[in-house]
Amino acid sequence: MGEKTKGKMNVGVDLGTSNLLIYVEGRGTVFNEPSIIAIDKASKKVVSVGFDAAGLVGKTHDKVEVIKPLNGGVISDIDMIREILLFTFNKIFMSNMEHINKLLICIPSEITDTEKAAIMKLGQELGIEKTYIDEEIKAAALGGGIDIYNPSGQLVVDIGGGTTDFGVLSLGEVVNSRSIKVAGDYFDKQITNYVKEKHKLEIGPQTAEKIKVALASLTGDLPVNEEGNTLTFSAMGRDLVTGLPQQVSVNAKEIRKILLECFETIKATLISTLESTPPELAGDLVDNGIQITGGGAQIKGVKEYFEKITGVEVRISKYPMTAVVNGTKKLLKIDKKHYYGEF
Ligand SMILES: Nc1ncnc2c1ncn2[C@@H]1O[C@H](COP(=O)(O)OP(=O)(O)OP(=O)(O)O)[C@@H](O)[C@H]1O
Numbered sequence: 001m002g003e004k005t006k007g008k009m010n011v012g013v014d015l016g017t018s019n020l021l022i023y024v025e026g027r028g029t030v031f032n033e034p035s036i037i038a039i040d041k042a043s044k045k046v047v048s049v050g051f052d053a054a055g056l057v058g059k060t061h062d063k064v065e066v067i068k069p070l071n072g073g074v075i076s077d078i079d080m081i082r083e084i085l086l087f088t089f090n091k092i093f094m095s096n097m098e099h100i101n102k103l104l105i106c107i108p109s110e111i112t113d114t115e116k117a118a119i120m121k122l123g124q125e126l127g128i129e130k131t132y133i134d135e136e137i138k139a140a141a142l143g144g145g146i147d148i149y150n151p152s153g154q155l156v157v158d159i160g161g162g163t164t165d166f167g168v169l170s171l172g173e174v175v176n177s178r179s180i181k182v183a184g185d186y187f188d189k190q191i192t193n194y195v196k197e198k199h200k201l202e203i204g205p206q207t208a209e210k211i212k213v214a215l216a217s218l219t220g221d222l223p224v225n226e227e228g229n230t231l232t233f234s235a236m237g238r239d240l241v242t243g244l245p246q247q248v249s250v251n252a253k254e255i256r257k258i259l260l261e262c263f264e265t266i267k268a269t270l271i272s273t274l275e276s277t278p279p280e281l282a283g284d285l286v287d288n289g290i291q292i293t294g295g296g297a298q299i300k301g302v303k304e305y306f307e308k309i310t311g312v313e314v315r316i317s318k319y320p321m322t323a324v325v326n327g328t329k330k331l332l333k334i335d336k337k338h339y340y341g342e343f
C-alpha cells in the first residue's frame with residue numbers, strides 16, 4: 001500500500017455496515033478493515049480508521065469519538081462515510097486519485113437517493129472521472145460465483161453485519177429483493193440482552209461478537225471442545241449486582257437458542273421472497289439452488305438450515321466476506337449498464 005501508481009485503473013468498494021473492502025485493479029483487495037472511524041472532537045481531524053479505530057471502541061477519553069457510520073444497512077452519518085473513504089483513498093493512492101478511471105461503490109440496499117448523491121459527489125471530490133453505484137446483493141451474487149447474466153433465476157442471501165439481504169436475479173438485474181435488519185449486529189444485541197438477563201452480566205458489543213463467532217451454530221450437533229463437551233466461552237463484563245468485573249461461561253447451546261429465534265425472521269423473509277418471485281424464475285431456483293454470502297454464512301449449520309426450509313441445494317460461498325468486493329471486480333469488467341450517474 002502507498003506506492004505511487006501508474007496508468008489508469010478501476011476501483012471497487014464494498015461499503016458494508018461492519019467492513020469496508022477496497023479492490024484496486026492490478027493490485028487486488030488492498031483494504032479489508034472495519035467500517036469504523038475515530039475523530040478528534042475538537043479539531044474534527046481523523047485519528048484512525050479501520051482496525052486502529054475498532055481497537056478504540058469503548059476505550060477512548062472525552063477528546064476522541066469512535067463512530068460506526070453505517071447502522072442496520074442505512075447511513076447514519078454521511079460526513080463520516082466521506083471521511084473514512086477520503087482517509088483510506090489517500091492512504092492507498094497517496095493522493096494520486098487521477099490514476100483512477102472508474103470507481104464502483106456497492107452500497108446497502110436501503111440507502112436514500114440523497115445519500116447516493118452524496119456518495120457520487122464524493123467521487124467527484126476525489127477527482128475520479130466516473131463513479132458508479134450498484135447494489136450489494138448483485139455484487140455478492142457475482143462474487144459468490146454465480147453467472148447472473150443468464151436468463152435463469154438465481155437466489156442469493158447475504159447475511160451481513162447490518163442487514164440480511166435476499167435477492168432474486170435474472171439477466172443481470174435484481175428482479176425481487178428484501179432486506180431486514182436481522183443480521184450480525186442484531187445477533188450480537190440479542191446475545192448481550194440474554195447475558196444481561198440470564199447471567200446478570202453487562203458485556204460490550206465486541207465481547208458479544210466474540211461469543212457469537214466462537215460458538216455460533218444452528219445445528220443440534222453443537223461444537224465441542226477437546227474433551228467432547230459442548231463448547232463454552234468465558235465472557236468478561238460487569239456484574240450487574242456488585243458492579244465489579246466478572247467472568248461468566250456461556251455455552252453453544254444457549255447461543256444456538258438465541259440464533260434460532262433470530263433465524264425465524266430470516267426464514268419468514270426467505271419464504272416471502274420465494275412466494276413473491278414470478279413462477280418461471282421460482283422454478284429456476286429449484287435447479288440453481290441458493291447462494292449464501294456475508295459474514296453470517298459462516299455460522300455452523302446455515303446450509304442445512306436453509307436446505308431444510310426450502311428443499312433446494314444451498315451453497316455457502318467459499319469466501320463469504322469478500323464476495324461483494326470480488327463481485328465489484330467482475331462488475332467493473334463486464335457490466336456496462338449499471339451506473340447510477342456519471343460526472
Ligand atoms: N465465523 C463467524 N460466525 C458468525 N458470524 C460471523 C463470523 N465471522 C464474521 N461474522 C459476522 O459477520 C458480520 C460481518 O459480515 P460482513 O462483512 O459480510 O458484513 P457487512 O458487509 O459489513 O454488512 P452489511 O452487508 O450488512 O452492510 C459481523 O456481524 C460479524 O460478527
Ligand SMILES: [Mg+2]
Pocket residue numbers: 016017136158160161294324
Ligand atoms: Mg455486506
